[in-house]
Amino acid sequence: MKPRLARAGLLAGSFAMYVGAVCAQEAGLTGDKHAGDVVLARQLLMTEVEANMMAIDFALGGRETFLKTLRDNAYTISSLLSAFTHLFPPQTKPGAPLANDWPTPTAASIKIWEDFEAFYETTQAAANIALDASKAANMDAFKTAGAKLRAACDSCHARYTTSQDAPKP
């Protein structure tokens, strides 16, 4: 009786491991097998955010620019930030063993995962600031919104990034 029970326990254990393995490989969970690529994807999004922010920074510094261009850039930033927040599966924490594709050093701080809801809200708030900027009725209103957006970039980086690679305020 005893050995049989022990074997049943062993079987149950293997089944649990099998289910775990199958679940871990569920299609669509790219954080599982492609964590390095997820890190790269969020960095590429940020690079694109930066490219769109450049004209806004110049306008804040006094350069003449079309309002339409600035509004379009702010709209793009809003879309990119809305997607950015979803690219933080736990497999992409700093120091997580990336035993899958290839390791990408991340500048993201562990604070993101310690209180993910707070990070999520910070990103959503920044996306909304960008959206407001994209609706500015005139250049003065845009500059006020653009300055708020620049402050949102800098305060998030100060709070949620660690490495030298990430821009500092």
Ligand code: HEC
């Ligand atoms: C809510 C937080 C948050 C906001 C808002 C934010 N960033 Fe970032 N940014 C990050 C994080 C986190 C990283 C590090 C990503 C990584 O390395 O995994 C980063 C990285 C970057 C990088 C480096 C990308 C690379 O190639 O490694 C640039 C450039 C950048 N941000 C620009 C901006 C600009 C410009 C804005 C404002 C329009 C902005 N960010 C707004 C969180 C934010």
